[in-house]
Amino acid sequence: MAHLERLAPPDSNLHPDIDMVSELGLDSVKVMDLMLDAEDEFDISVPLNILADIRTPNQLAQAINKLLESQ
Amino acid sequence: MMSLFDKFQSLSDARHALIQAEPSPIGTRIDEVLSPTEGRVDGRSVILAGTNNYLGLTFDPDCIAAAHDALDQEGTGTTGSRMANGSYVSHTRLEEELARFFARPSAVVFSTGYMANLGLIGTLAGADDVIVLDADCHASIYDACRLTGADIIRFRHNDPRDLEKRLRRLGERTANALIVVEGIYSMLGDQAPLREIVAVKRRHGGYLLVDEAHSLGVLGAHGRGLAEAEGVEADVDFVVGTFSKSLGAIGGFAASHHPQLDMIRYASRPYIFTASPSPATIASVRTALHIVHSRDELRQRLWANAERLYHGLARLGFELGPEPGPVVATLLGSPQQGVAFWHGLLERGVYVNLVLPPATPGGRALTLMRISVSAAHDTAQIDRIIAAFAALKPMLDHHGHE
Numbered sequence: 001m002a003h004l005e006r007l008a009p010p011d012s013n014l015h016p017d018i019d020m021v022s023e024l025g026l027d028s029v030k031v032m033d034l035m036l037d038a039e040d041e042f043d044i045s046v047p048l049n050i051l052a053d054i055r056t057p058n059q060l061a062q063a064i065n066k067l068l069e070s071q
Numbered sequence: 072m073m074s075l076f077d078k079f080q081s082l083s084d085a086r087h088a089l090i091q092a093e094p095s096p097i098g099t100r101i102d103e104v105l106s107p108t109e110g111r112v113d114g115r116s117v118i119l120a121g122t123n124n125y126l127g128l129t130f131d132p133d134c135i136a137a138a139h140d141a142l143d144q145e146g147t148g149t150t151g152s153r154m155a156n157g158s159y160v161s162h163t164r165l166e167e168e169l170a171r172f173f174a175r176p177s178a179v180v181f182s183t184g185y186m187a188n189l190g191l192i193g194t195l196a197g198a199d200d201v202i203v204l205d206a207d208c209h210a211s212i213y214d215a216c217r218l219t220g221a222d223i224i225r226f227r228h229n230d231p232r233d234l235e236k237r238l239r240r241l242g243e244r245t246a247n248a249l250i251v252v253e254g255i256y257s258m259l260g261d262q263a264p265l266r267e268i269v270a271v272k273r274r275h276g277g278y279l280l281v282d283e284a285h286s287l288g289v290l291g292a293h294g295r296g297l298a299e300a301e302g303v304e305a306d307v308d309f310v311v312g313t314f315s316k317s318l319g320a321i322g323g324f325a326a327s328h329h330p331q332l333d334m335i336r337y338a339s340r341p342y343i344f345t346a347s348p349s350p351a352t353i354a355s356v357r358t359a360l361h362i363v364h365s366r367d368e369l370r371q372r373l374w375a376n377a378e379r380l381y382h383g384l385a386r387l388g389f390e391l392g393p394e395p396g397p398v399v400a401t402l403l404g405s406p407q408q409g410v411a412f413w414h415g416l417l418e419r420g421v422y423v424n425l426v427l428p429p430a431t432p433g434g435r436a437l438t439l440m441r442i443s444v445s446a447a448h449d450t451a452q453i454d455r456i457i458a459a460f461a462a463l464k465p466m467l468d469h470h471g472h473e
Contacts (some may be wrong), residue, residue: 027429029429031430032206032225036227043240044240045224045237045241047201047222047223047224048220048223048224049217049220049221049223049407
C-alpha cells in the first residue's frame, strides 16, 4: 500500500479493494512501475501476463502470496 | 451496455485537446519528399529530421536502379506467402546475404520489422517458457510476448543488476529463458550495456535476443550493430532487425547461429500468413546491405552529425537522452508544450517526431522531440536544426520546464 500511496493522486481514499485503474486513474505503465517496487520488497518477479487480471491492491497481495508460496 | 466504439472516446478527447487543425504532429502529412533530408509539409520546405533514414539510402541511385530492374523483371508484388508462391530467388539470396553479413548460418526475412519480432519471439517461446525483457523494449516485442502465453518478466531499463536478480529468482527456469534487449532504444537513443548483460547471461544461462533495429548499419566496424561494436556477437543467440531504417525500405529479419531458426518457417504465423515483400523492396534492400558493409564513410558522417547535433543542443541547455546517437531526444515539459514546440520547429523549416506518452518510455510521462539524424544531412542542415531549437528555447524557460 505504501508504494501505491506514492503513485496515487493526493487525497485519494485508498482501500484494499479500490480499482487502481478505473478508480485511481493509474495507467497500465504506472501499475507496472508499482509492481517493480513491490517485486523488490518481496524479492519476486510478478509476470506481466498475470498483471492483466489484477485490479485492486487485495488482488495484488493475493498474487504475491501465491508466488511466494510457489517458491 | 457499452457500444463498440465507446472505448475510443477517451482517445478522441485526448486527441482533440491537443490537436485541432492541420498540420498535425500525429500522422503528419508529408506533401513532398525531395531527398532523404528535404521535403514539403503544409506548404513549407522543411529539413526532414524525423525519418529513421540513418544512412540516407532512400534515394541512393544504386538502390533505386536495383528496385527499378526488379520491378521490370519480376513485377509489382509476389501476391503470396513465403510458404506458398512468395519466395523468389531474390528473397532467398537476401537471406543468404544477411546470414553471411552476420556470419551466422541462417537468416529469415519477414515482411516488416514488427512482424520479425512477432514471428521470432512469438514462435520461440511457448506457454511453459519465460521471457525476460528490458522494460523499455519496443511495442512489437511486448506484442510478440503476448502471443506466446509465456511468463513475461520485465527488468528495469538498462539495469544488468536487475536482470541478474530476476534470473536468480527464476532458478532452474533460467536455462530456457529468452532475454530480450535492443541495441539502441528508439525513443531516447540510448544503447544497451550489452557486455554486462552478456556477463549476466553467462553466469545464469538463457538465450539472448538483441533487436538491432536502430543500430544495424549504425554501430560496429561493419555495421552489424551493438553486438559487433561490443565484441559479443558469439553470445547473442538471435539478432532481429528491420529494413525500414538504415536500409531505407521496409521488411524485417531474424538471424541466428542456431540452425533451428529455419524451422520457424513452418511454425511462425506472422511468417506464413502474410504476403512476402515485393521484389523491388528486396532488390533495394540487397543493394543497401552491400552499401552498409562497403561504405564506412556513411557511418562516419552519421556519427559526426549526431555528435554535432547532440552537443549543440546540450550547450543550449536542452535536457537530452543519455548519449549521442542516430536518435537525439529532447525532453519537454508537457504534451501541450510539445505540440507548440513542434509547430514552432515546422515554422522554422524543421520536421521532427513529437512523441507523447504512453509511447514514451518508463512511466515517466515524458514528452519528446525525437530527432533522427542521417548521414545525408549536411553540416548546414544540422546547424539550422540547432538554430531552430535555440530560437524556441525561451518557450521552455517561460513555462517552468522541470
